[in-house]
Structure formats: C-alpha cells, structure tokens
Amino acid sequence: MIAFHVETNNDSIQHHCGVVGIHTREVSNIPAQLFYSLFSLQHRGQESAGIAYRKPEKLVTYKDLGMVSTVLSHYLGEEHSAHCGIGHVRYSTHGGNRLENVQPIVISCNKGEVALAHNGTISNSQKIKESLFEDGSIFQSTTDTELILHLIARSRKEDFNEALDETLLQLEGAFSLVMIHDDSLLAIRDPWGFRPLFMGKKEGLVAFASETCALDILQIKDYRSVEPGEIIQINKQGITSRRFAPKQSISQCIFELIYFARPDSRVYDESVHIARKRMGAFLAEIDTVEADIVVPVPDSGNIAAMGFAEASGIPLEQGLTRNHFIGRSFILPTTAQREFAVRIKLNPVKEAIKGKRIILIDDSLVRGTTSKILVKLLREAGAKEIHLRLCSPELKWPCFFGIDIPTREELISNTMNPEELAQFIGADSVMFLPLKGLSSCVSTPENFCTACFNGIYPIPVEGK
Numbered sequence: 001m002i003a004f005h006v007e008t009n010n011d012s013i014q015h016h017c018g019v020v021g022i023h024t025r026e027v028s029n030i031p032a033q034l035f036y037s038l039f040s041l042q043h044r045g046q047e048s049a050g051i052a053y054r055k056p057e058k059l060v061t062y063k064d065l066g067m068v069s070t071v072l073s074h075y076l077g078e079e080h081s082a083h084c085g086i087g088h089v090r091y092s093t094h095g096g097n098r099l100e101n102v103q104p105i106v107i108s109c110n111k112g113e114v115a116l117a118h119n120g121t122i123s124n125s126q127k128i129k130e131s132l133f134e135d136g137s138i139f140q141s142t143t144d145t146e147l148i149l150h151l152i153a154r155s156r157k158e159d160f161n162e163a164l165d166e167t168l169l170q171l172e173g174a175f176s177l178v179m180i181h182d183d184s185l186l187a188i189r190d191p192w193g194f195r196p197l198f199m200g201k202k203e204g205l206v207a208f209a210s211e212t213c214a215l216d217i218l219q220i221k222d223y224r225s226v227e228p229g230e231i232i233q234i235n236k237q238g239i240t241s242r243r244f245a246p247k248q249s250i251s252q253c254i255f256e257l258i259y260f261a262r263p264d265s266r267v268y269d270e271s272v273h274i275a276r277k278r279m280g281a282f283l284a285e286i287d288t289v290e291a292d293i294v295v296p297v298p299d300s301g302n303i304a305a306m307g308f309a310e311a312s313g314i315p316l317e318q319g320l321t322r323n324h325f326i327g328r329s330f331i332l333p334t335t336a337q338r339e340f341a342v343r344i345k346l347n348p349v350k351e352a353i354k355g356k357r358i359i360l361i362d363d364s365l366v367r368g369t370t371s372k373i374l375v376k377l378l379r380e381a382g383a384k385e386i387h388l389r390l391c392s393p394e395l396k397w398p399c400f401f402g403i404d405i406p407t408r409e410e411l412i413s414n415t416m417n418p419e420e421l422a423q424f425i426g427a428d429s430v431m432f433l434p435l436k437g438l439s440s441c442v443s444t445p446e447n448f449c450t451a452c453f454n455g456i457y458p459i460p461v462e463g464k
Ligand code: SF4
Pocket: 194, 252, 253, 254, 255, 256, 398, 399, 400, 401, 402, 403, 449, 450, 451, 452, 453
C-alpha cells in the first residue's frame, strides 16, 4: 500500500508515540495480538512501527518506517509462538525519522537481552548523553530512549532490577516504558505520570497499552493505570509491582484529553469523550455570539462540537468532510501547496454551510496557518460568518515532555491577541477555552500539567 500524507508544515501539535506489551501464560501468537493493539494506537504515531517478542531461544524484532498495516501486516498470516512481546508506533519528537531510531530498541548487554519501547521525552537527556559520551559510549540512534539502555548496561549493580531502579532514578521527564528482559515483561511509568499507561487482564493474558482502545481490541475489560513511579513485572512466576521512586506531584499531560487520545479511550482516570464534551459545553456557556450551526474541524473537534451544540441548542452540522486515507508526511514549501493540502484533507460541504453563521470548533491553534486556509475555504463555500472556538487555552510555551510544540516565537498566541488572530486568519471572531474552564472539565485538575499554556513546568527543564 502506498501511503499518502499531506501536512501543512506541521501546523498542528504532532502526535507522539504509543506502546503496547502483551504476556500470555501459554505460548500464543503474540505478534498478531501486538498488531491489533498497535493498529488501535496508530493515531499516536504514523512514522514507524515495530515489535519485539520473546521466543524460547531468542528475542526477535521486526520494525520499519511506515504505518502498522504496512510494516507488520504479514504477521497476520503467520504463526509466531511467544510468551511475551512489546510494540511501538512512533512520531519522532526526539531524534529524526530514521530507521535506526525506530523502536523497540533491542540490545544484548552484561545484564542480558533487553527490548525497550518508550512513549515520552527524557527532559534531562542532553546532560545524560554528554556524560555517557565522555565516558566512551557509542550511540546507534539519536533517540533519548537509547540512553536508558546505556545506563542499565553501565550500572555497577549486577542484578538487572537493581540496575533498572538506579537508571530510572536518573531520568527526568516523561517515560511510559514497556520492556522485555529474559522471560519477563515490564511496564514502567515516570513518577510524574506525564503519559498514560494502562495494564489490562483477562484469562491467561496481561497487556499494557498507552490507551484503553488498544485493550478493547483484545477484549480486555479489567484494567487500571500503571501508577506514576510504578514498575510492574510479569513472568511465569506471576505479577509483581514495586515503586522505584517516591511519590511526586502528578503532572499528567492535559493535551492527551484535548487532542491526542482517541475519544473511545480512557486516559489517566478520565473518559476522553466526556472531557471533550465538557470542553465544548464550557465554551458554549461563555459564548455570546449568535450562530446558525456548529461545525467541527474533524476529527479532533468532533466531540467538543457535540458538547457545544448540546449546551447551546445550536444545531450540529458536519460542514467539513475529512479524507482519512492520508499517510506519511512531507513538508510543503509554498502557500499554494499548503492550501491544496488542506483542500485534500478537508472539504467544505457547501449545501450545509452556505449562508450560515458558523461556530467552528477546533482543538488548538499553533501557527494559525491551517485555520487561515480553512476559513478561506469556508468563505468560498458561502459561509456568512465564521467564529473559531478552540478547546484549549492559548498555546504559549513549548513542551519538554514528549509533545512536538514549536518554539515560543512560532506559537501565534505569543504574538497576537484573539482579535488580531481573528483578523489574521480572516474569521469574524476567535475565542479560546480559558484555563479554568479546561480545569473544570477533568475530575482532578491538580494532577495535570498545563505548562504549554502558563509556562509553569512541573520539573526543571533543559533549554526553557
Ligand atoms: S507542556 Fe503541554 S503538551 Fe507538554 S506535557 Fe504539559 S500539558 Fe502536555
């Protein structure tokens, strides 16, 4: 299959990574099960996919650049018996989109064979890398994930678990990890809980995944979050859980709920669907503009638009159709090309929007270039008024915890207020969900990171 992808010069926050891990009591076709759960996480990373699984005699890995269906579909027609395996889909927030950066990373070292897949970003990676480099380490990739394996291998602790604990205590930032060591499957979440990670169980099978939609496909109903600072280990002897770090203040990424996660997932202890509906409803409650229809920018605006429409009584209309058959990305250098790219991806439904005053619901505003093109397309299609409503506060700070948010200079909300923004993109008005409104949409707002809105980083970061 040839995958085709259009990008408007990354004028959106890019998805990061997704991880899965599966262990079965009896040997089973682990690669096929990894395929289905990774396929459910495809939205979290479309640049590469890979799996590693433990056969009795060796650790096998298969990975490549491309989508899950391209890289791994041959496993559906083959039988590969194994006890455990891990998988990864990737968007390159750290290190480029190169084959050597594709995960899982598999190594053989003085602690045995280890396979590792990582979701997140190690925020003190530069410091760790410099120190390892000075000590003579040789790196095969440009990812921060590889550093974890170096630290384990170089630890003076002979026992793997002791070396692992020592390593994890040196890391700062976001790391939801799945790992194979010998015949054990391990799942680890950083002490701040930046990225989600779930453990699910059914008869004879334990699985880990970034989102619950990847457990649903395995027909797992019994699940819980891997706790921040927890290591869960599974092997033939059973399941053990331990903490590797004292409790920190929890800093879950609120953007998982705004944009990244699938609406049928739970992340942390929140339903993505319900949180997004609340965001739309809150926007409706503070909005005084009169309008004829509420139109989502699909897919990320869909659920919030439902919430807005229900709360306001303004009818919901699918005024934009999205082409879903879009794959890998390339950068488009000219405005005309970028406009064409938006046209390929999103096409206005003229009959739905002609002559209408539109509330246009999107998740967030990064550089504003896509919104500008979208507003132009809607005007051409006959929209009378366009009022852009965003389900997040103004993005003003970069992220150091696994999300690709541009520099402060590139974030348009640092240079324009909502009135200026409306003028820039050609809308009649622009309104953001205030931070207090966003906080009211989750059940434990004190447990969320909101640094990209207010610059209050939960831990010190390199290069702020
Ligand atoms: S800075 Fe923003 S994107 Fe990054 S973890 Fe915090 S809330 Fe998420």
